[in-house]
Amino acid sequence: xxxxSTAEFQPRITLxxxxxxxxxxxxxxxxxxxxxGFSVRLVLLPCSSKVQLPHLMRLLEQGSDGLQIAACPEKxxxxxxxxxxxxxxxxxxxxLLEQVGMGAERLGLERGAGLSLExxxxxxxxxxxxxxxxxxxxxxxx
Amino acid sequence: xxLRAGTKLEKVLAAxxxxxxxxxxxPRGPDVDAVLKKARILKGLADGYNVTDNQxxxxxxxxxxxxxxxxxxxxxxxxxxxxxxxxxxxMQSDLLGAAALGLRNILAIxxxxxxxxxxxxxxxxxxxxxxxxxxxxxxxxxxxxxxDEGLQAGGDALTSKPAFFIxxxxxxxxxxxxxxxxxLAKKVAAGADFIQTQAVYDIKAFAQxxxxxxxxxxxxxxxxxxxxxxxxxxxxxxxxNNNVPGVVVPQxxxxxxxxxxxxQAEGIKVTLELIEQVRxxxxxxxxxxxxxxxxxxxxxxxxxxxLSPRPEV
Amino acid sequence: xxxAEWKPIEEMVGYLRGHKKVLVIGCATCVAECAAGGEREVExxxxxxxxxxxxxxxxxxxxxxxxxxxxxPEFVEAIAEAAAEADAIxxxxxxxxxxxxxxxFVDTPLYPGxxxxxxxxxxxxxxxTSRCAACGDxxxxxxxxxxxxxxxxxxxxxxxxxxxxTDGMCEINQDTPCIWxxxxxxxxxxxxxxxxxxxxxxxxxxxxxxxGPKRMLREDLRx
Numbered sequence: 001x002x003x004x005s006t007a008e009f010q011p012r013i014t015l016x017x018x019x020x021x022x023x024x025x026x027x028x029x030x031x032x033x034x035x036x037g038f039s040v041r042l043v044l045l046p047c048s049s050k051v052q053l054p055h056l057m058r059l060l061e062q063g064s065d066g067l068q069i070a071a072c073p074e075k076x077x078x079x080x081x082x083x084x085x086x087x088x089x090x091x092x093x094x095x096l097l098e099q100v101g102m103g104a105e106r107l108g109l110e111r112g113a114g115l116s117l118e119x120x121x122x123x124x125x126x127x128x129x130x131x132x133x134x135x136x137x138x139x140x141x142x
Numbered sequence: 143x144x145l146r147a148g149t150k151l152e153k154v155l156a157a158x159x160x161x162x163x164x165x166x167x168x169p170r171g172p173d174v175d176a177v178l179k180k181a182r183i184l185k186g187l188a189d190g191y192n193v194t195d196n197q198x199x200x201x202x203x204x205x206x207x208x209x210x211x212x213x214x215x216x217x218x219x220x221x222x223x224x225x226x227x228x229x230x231x232x233m234q235s236d237l238l239g240a241a242a243l244g245l246r247n248i249l250a251i252x253x254x255x256x257x258x259x260x261x262x263x264x265x266x267x268x269x270x271x272x273x274x275x276x277x278x279x280x281x282x283x284x285x286x287x288x289x290d291e292g293l294q295a296g297g298d299a300l301t302s303k304p305a306f307f308i309x310x311x312x313x314x315x316x317x318x319x320x321x322x323x324x325x326l327a328k329k330v331a332a333g334a335d336f337i338q339t340q341a342v343y344d345i346k347a348f349a350q351x352x353x354x355x356x357x358x359x360x361x362x363x364x365x366x367x368x369x370x371x372x373x374x375x376x377x378x379x380x381x382x383n384n385n386v387p388g389v390v391v392p393q394x395x396x397x398x399x400x401x402x403x404x405x406q407a408e409g410i411k412v413t414l415e416l417i418e419q420v421r422x423x424x425x426x427x428x429x430x431x432x433x434x435x436x437x438x439x440x441x442x443x444x445x446x447x448x449l450s451p452r453p454e455v
Numbered sequence: 456x457x458x459a460e461w462k463p464i465e466e467m468v469g470y471l472r473g474h475k476k477v478l479v480i481g482c483a484t485c486v487a488e489c490a491a492g493g494e495r496e497v498e499x500x501x502x503x504x505x506x507x508x509x510x511x512x513x514x515x516x517x518x519x520x521x522x523x524x525x526x527x528p529e530f531v532e533a534i535a536e537a538a539a540e541a542d543a544i545x546x547x548x549x550x551x552x553x554x555x556x557x558x559x560f561v562d563t564p565l566y567p568g569x570x571x572x573x574x575x576x577x578x579x580x581x582x583x584t585s586r587c588a589a590c591g592d593x594x595x596x597x598x599x600x601x602x603x604x605x606x607x608x609x610x611x612x613x614x615x616x617x618x619x620x621t622d623g624m625c626e627i628n629q630d631t632p633c634i635w636x637x638x639x640x641x642x643x644x645x646x647x648x649x650x651x652x653x654x655x656x657x658x659x660x661x662x663x664x665x666x667g668p669k670r671m672l673r674e675d676l677r678x
Contacts, residue, residue, distance in 0.1 A: 054498035061502035099464045100503050101510035138509050225609070230657060252616040255608045257627045272609065279613035280657045295657055313617030318639040324652050325614040332654045340617055387626045388617045 011131040013040040014059050015124045017070035018048040020078050023114040035121050038128035042120065048072070048109070049082025053093050060097070060106060063140040066131035068123050069109040076113055083111070105130040106137070146289065146335055147246040147305035150218045151190035153455035154428075155336065155365045160421060161428025162449050163190040163220060163338065163367060164440060168208035170201065177208055181215040183437050187444050188217075189452055190247055192338070192430070195222040199256040199266040206236060209245045220309060221245050224253025229275035230284060230295050237285060241304030249309035249338065250281040279332050282310055286333030310334035312366070314351040315344060316388035323354040330364045337364050338430040341371040341382065343391040345419045352423050361425030368420045372433040372443065373409040376400035410443055417447045456485040456576075457549040458583050459492060459569035461500070468507050470566040471543060477515045478541035479504060479568065480534060480556065482525035482548035489583055491569050492547025494521040500547065500568060525552025531559050538563055574605070584631070591662025591669075597655070599641040604658075606634035612655040615639070 019028055028044050041064075045051065048071035056067055069090060071083040087109055094104035108130065110123045131137075145152055154161045164184060169176035184191065191212055195205040202208075209219035221240055223233060237248065252274075260266030276284065276295075284295045285308050292303040310329040314322055326337065342348045348368065355361055373379050376399040383391040395412065402408030413431075420426050433439045444450045471477055479501045487493025501519040508515045520537055523530045525548035538544060538560045546553040550571040557565040574587040588605035594612070595602060604610045608618075608627045615635035618626035625631045642648045660666055 052495065054495055054502075057499050057502035057506075061505050096464070096499075096503055097506075100507035102506050139506055142505075142509060142514060252609055252611065252618075255618065255627045257608065258618065274609045274611070275660065276657045277609065277611040277613050278616070279654055283654060284657070311617065313619075316615065316617055316619045317621065317623050317633070318615065318619070318636045320643065321614060321635075321639045321648070321651070324648070328613055328652060328654050387620050390621075 009132055009136055011038045011065035011128040011136075012063070013038055013066045013068060013124045013128050013131065014043060014064045015040050015068045015070060015120060015127070016043045016045050016048070016051055017115075017120055017123075018045050018072055018083070020047065020076075021070055021072045021112055021115050023116055026116055029117060033121065033124075035125050035128065037132075038125060040121065040124040040128075042124075047077070047079050047082045048086040049077070049079050051086050051089065053089055053096075056090075056093055056107060057096075060102060060137065061139055063137050063142075065134075065137045065140075066106045066127040067108070068127035070115065070120060070123050071109055071111050073111050073113050102137070103134040105134060147307040149190070149246045149307045150455060151220065151247055152307045152335070154189045154453055157453065157455055159428075159453045159455070160449070161190075161365065161367060162188045162444065162452065163192060163428065163430045164188045164437075165192040165194065165430075165432045166208065166212060166217075166219075166437075167194050167197065167435075168203035168205065170203075172203060174211055177203070177211045178215055180437055181212055181217050184440060185215065185217055186452065187441060187450060188431075189428075190220045191217050192220045192222055192249060195224045195251075195253065196227065198254050198258070198260040198264070199226070199268070199270065200260045200264045201267070206240050206243070206245065209240070210243045213244055218247065219245055220247040220249050222249045222251060223281065224251050225274050225276055225278055225281055226253035226256060226272050227270075229273050230280075233276070233281060234284065234288065234294055237288060237306070238300070238304060241306070246305055247307045247309060248285060249311065250278050250285060250334075251311045252278045278310065279328055282308055282329060282332040282334050290333075308333050308335045310337055311340070312337045313340040313388035314342070315340070315347050315390045319351075323351055323358065323360075326355055327358055327360055330360050334364050336427075337366045339366070339369045340388040341369045341386075341432075342420065343373075343379070343389070343395055343416070345416065345423075347390060348420070349423050352425055356425040361427075365427040366425060367428040367430045368426060369430045369432065370413060370416050370420070372413045372431070372436065372439055373399055374436060375405045375409070406439075410439065410446070413443055414447055417449075456488050456574070456583075457551075457571060458489040458573045458575045459486050459547070459549055459571045460489075461491060461496075461547075461569055462567060464503060464507050467504060467545060467566065467568055468511050468513075470564075471504070471508060471515060471545070472511070472513050474513075474543040474564075475515055476541045477504065477508075477517045477543050477545060478534070478537050479517060479519045479545045480525065480547065481519075481521040482523075482546075482552045483521055484524050484526075486548055486552075486569065487521075488577065489575070490581075492549075496547055497521045500545075504545065522548075522552075525549075526555055528555065528559065531555055535560075589663065590658070590660065591666070592659050594655075594658075597650070598638050599645065599647075601634055601638045601641065603634055603638065606631075611635065612658060614651065 077083040098104045193205040193208040209221040212219040256270045481492040481497035505517040545568045547568045575583040585605045619633040
């Protein structure tokens with residue numbers, strides 16, 4: 001990917017976040033937002049353990065440039081091992097994405113507690129940086 | 143006592159001598175000279191020479207061909223036969239072929255699993271289909287049936303009975319330890335005339351297993367030859383202790399090799415002591431002495447152990 | 456259950472080059488239980504295959520379906536329409552299910568998405584281990600309910616070989632117990648070690664896969 005074209009590429013990120021990871025005063029939001037050099041669709045989950053590979057793979061097949069999961073700290077999961085399991089599934093997903101030539105870095109997970117909307121946007125931004133390095137999702141517009 | 147096959151090994155044992163067997167690994171090529179070179183070093187030193195059967199699943203000259211080369215060179219072979227690569231049809235056919243070539247000592251073993259992996263730089267054949275149609279116990283009984291009844295495993299008659307002196311292996315110190323002597327008893331019941339054991343370093347533990355075998359009357363029904371592998375370094379002993387199932391090496395022995403200024407000389411000394419120690423155990427009828435890839439050490443060891451010259455029988 | 460595991464996606468891509476409309480199918484029984492070919496795996500693989508083929512320069516349209524049972528003709532009928540539209544089928548069922556589909560839709564190439572590997576038990580979440588080898592001559596009555604045919608690397612019938620590790624595991628896999636060690640332990644616990652001292656004769660393999668294709672006929676059930 002030539003430098004000038006990556007500079008123009010504005011990754012489209014899907015951020016799936018656990019409701020419990022938000023600070024109590026933050027009102028959960030859904031829908032699209034624009035960040036610095038990327039756009040993001042925010043998807044609210046009751047727990048990060050709800051992420052399943054079929055869903056993640058469909059999102060990428062449909063053209064999302066990167067997927068970021070926001071989960072609670074490992075010991076703070078309301079379902080005890082929910083976010084740990086989610087992370088294991090995610091790692092499998094990353095391996096598979098590498099195998100199909102999409103790049104593992106299109107999928108990632110970050111943990112945090114008491115998150116603000118700004119924190120979520122920053123997480124999305126970091127996934128956008130990773131996606132930018134990989135270039136646009138080849139499935140876009142297919 | 144009438145002899146089963148009248149091999150030199152059998153006669154030495156029948157005459158009550160302390161028997162000595164060793165090993166000749168065939169080359170990874172059709173190199174007669176490689177076999178003959180080892181034969182020259184070892185000729186006259188032992189009563190029987192085991193020829194291994196594709197150990198660690200690395201292809202080598204067949205044990206039957208290697209055995210025949212030794213036989214022609216005046217050494218009495220013990221042809222090893224594993225259950226890994228042949229079904230009962232091929233095994234019996236090869237046994238008849240071996241008998242036709244004058245090979246009469248056969249050691250029946252399960253064989254290293256093809257997936258257990260070759261060591262060092264060798265790849266082996268982990269993708270090979272293991273056969274294991276019969277196990278070593280069943281192979282022993284098949285050989286016995288051919289010899290004593292003149293019958294194939296399937297029940298058909300052989301045109302004449304091949305004479306075999308049947309050997310088997312024993313791992314006295316592997317888990318489940320309480321079953322190991324019972325398994326030896328099964329091999330004896332199946333027809334094992336002689337037994338070569340996995341390498342023994344822990345004499346105390348081996349002595350306990352031997353005592354049980356003697357109590358069960360096994361040492362009279364079969365000739366037990368404990369295996370002794372010449373240690374050449376602390377590293378080698380450590381490796382065997384950690385990686386070769388059934389081999390237990392006392393830590394003080396490893397330490398002794400580690401502290402030795404001349405490990406080779408110390409290894410020879412240790413070997414001589416081990417031979418002396420097993421020789422004193424009731425029921426032990428000989429030793430199976432190996433110096434892996436260092437056959438040139440054997441003449442000196444055998445001489446110093448007072449095991450040379452071999453008895454004329 | 457019958458267990459299977461995904462083939463490398465690269466191998467599936469090799470099969471699918473030149474095709475345009477691919478139907479990925481699964482089976483909701485054994486292969487679902489072993490997480491190789493149930494709905495979840497089908498719906499994971501279908502988008503992955505679309506991405507893999509796109510990146511390979513051979514874009515395909517991928518559809519998916521998971522059958523109740525891929526080894527029963529009436530359930531296979533459920534995909535008749537989808538199969539008619541596809542020019543290739545990738546099946547995540549065991550070899551039995553795959554072959555029924557291949558037989559039913561004989562003009563559509565069928566490719567395996569999995570390797571069928573064993574008859575196993577789900578021992579723990581995410582861990583399946585062999586229990587049966589379909590040897591056709593069950594010996595469990597002689598071995599205290601533990602199968603040496605499937606669970607001993609050498610299918611030994613007369614006790615453990617010399618390859619039992621100090622910790623009681625098998626020399627070919629440090630996480631697989633020497634099944635003969637377990638058989639001996641169970642026999643000892645029952646006070647029946649004596650039972651294992653009898654020499655078992657060579658096994659009759661003629662009723663196993665080694666004896667040739669199986670044809671099991673029950674006249675009382677025939678129409």
